Amino acid sequence: MKHIISILLVLMATSANAKIYININESGTKKLPLAISPLLVKTNDSMMRKAEADFVATVKKDLDLMGVFDLIPERSILEPIGQRGQLSATKIDFNTWKMIDASVFTKGSIEGNPNKLSIEAYLYDTLSQKEIVAKKYSGGVDQIQKMAHAFSNTIVESLLGEKGVFDTRIAFICMPRKNKELCLMDFNGDNYDVATNHNTIALSPTWNPTNNSLYYTAFDKKTDKPQLYSYDPQQRFSKKISDFPGMTIGLSFDPVQKLLATSLTQDGNAEIYLLNNYGGIVKRLTENKNIIDVSASFSPDGKEVVFVSDRERTSQIYKMNRDGSQVKRLSFKGRNNTSPAWSPKGDKIAFAGMDTDGQFDIFTMNTDGSGMTRLTYDTRNNEDPTWSPDGNLLAFVSNRKSKDNPSGKYQIFIMRPDGSRQTQITFDNYDHTMPSWESK
């Protein structure tokens, strides 16, 4: 015994840490200084100069949206214009970039003609004095946006480890005439497209990431009840999947078994079911008389489902296991909390909650209901949150009035998950609702 103690003492005396140990296991809040310099236009042509400007502007807009980059204005760039074509990392004068405090910067060139142009684009690291992205894009002048989004994606991937979302789309419901139709656009509002022509009411689009198609519901003209449809954006083809006696309300894709969670009213009140690709019922998850259970949303690991229920009189957010067991209430503040969306990172749930002033605002909370955070303030209604596939952005609808939305119609906005950078991306003079960000 004595021996053991003395040995222990010996060990303790010699194991003093001769270093200052610090563990870092989360992301910080400081932005990364990034400079995007103009491309060298090798063909002196007005169309090509415009293409160059479009490319650079799109990359800037994309990266700015992420909210993690501090974009250094072009006028601050010190590199002489004569050096613009110098794309070899061994010959670039990195001091001119260090002096403007750019941690990373882009350079590149554009050549060819408007029908067949090619862009070389590079991202350099001031610290390692090395190129960290080298890309060549070719195509027509009408594909400049695509090239720019692709370059932005690669930049984000190399700096943050995760591909950007600049090539993703958002599906939503628009009201170009009196009817509500399924619509699609790029994540930033470009390439706006009214996809269907039901002439009734389409609702609840949700992406099927296995084949980049969509599920949604639309009122059937004969039964006047919303039924399940699928839509293939490539073929621009929409197809009815199911014909339940009651209504089909709200959809969420199950990432594990590739099923679809929805609420059916065939038993009198809305209950949550799991359906297969053909609209067949696989499992019933909730069973409560006279209680409405809707708005199911799967956790990214598919193990849990968050949903809305009025089982305790007010409309609140609950979660349960994917088999319907272990129901737990998550929201305790306010009288009307709805449309929960589980973040793709798995750590947060976004939802819309009605304020004391009777207007909806967007909130997030941890998946156990703690840490509720308000993201929108005093801007009329803010509803229907949906996460970008990387979980770094949120889209939602708001009927706030501004010079960009004088009519006060519901427009789609995107913002960071902390509520910063709320950016309007639709501008038509009619309502837009139920956005659903393409999942990957």
Added chain:
Amino acid sequence: MLQNKISEPEAQAKTATFERSLVYSGLFHAALVLMVLGFNKFNVSIFKKPPMQATVMWAQSVKRPKPTIKDKLPPPLVPIKKAEEAPKKDEINVKKEPEVKTKEESAKDRMKKALEAMKSKVVPEDDRPAPKEDNFASAEENKEGMFSDTEVMAIQNSSEFGAYQALVKQTVNDNFIWYKTGNFSTIVHMKIDPQGNVTNVKIEKSSGDFGFDQAVLRAVQRSSPLPLPTTEKILKYVLHDYFEFEFERKN
């Protein structure tokens, strides 16, 4: 009653054996303690971890261009060679002799001068005089400005040091941006100079992911200069020892 039956010499012999075993055990432990103390001394004076040298600045895949003589001011990340030994006297004598220098030699001289300039910028910790300190605690005396293990332990366990550690952690953490989930772990060693500038950055253990390692290096470099401790003793210790940052991302 039974004990009474044991004869006196027998009893004496028993006590003697017991005493002897006590003495042996005492001697054994004394020897152990001496061994440990001696080892500690050796550890401090001879086997101490050699001061870090920034030989590899980046992930291994990155090749840095060699610094040219033209660079008047070395970029802050050029590997800083530590003063290993004072130049030998006879070498100096050789140097002093006037000679016709070829171009190459003069270039060499300029390199040497540049190196000296670099060295003078970084305070070599071995050059500092031994701190004169009245030590009221029973800890071993300081030698050559080193910190004994007990002192290091005392400093590292102090609340001021904890607060400083937290401040450094926050500063570096603020500059670390990485979004991808997954299992990553990179260990970086670095030192700071009396101005708080980050020096001798070295990747001790790579995560195997180039992007993650780069994000780590970016975070460390962007945090320079780091805040300095306000207590003199902790400042001394922080300048003397090295930092080990473990950047982790776990699913």
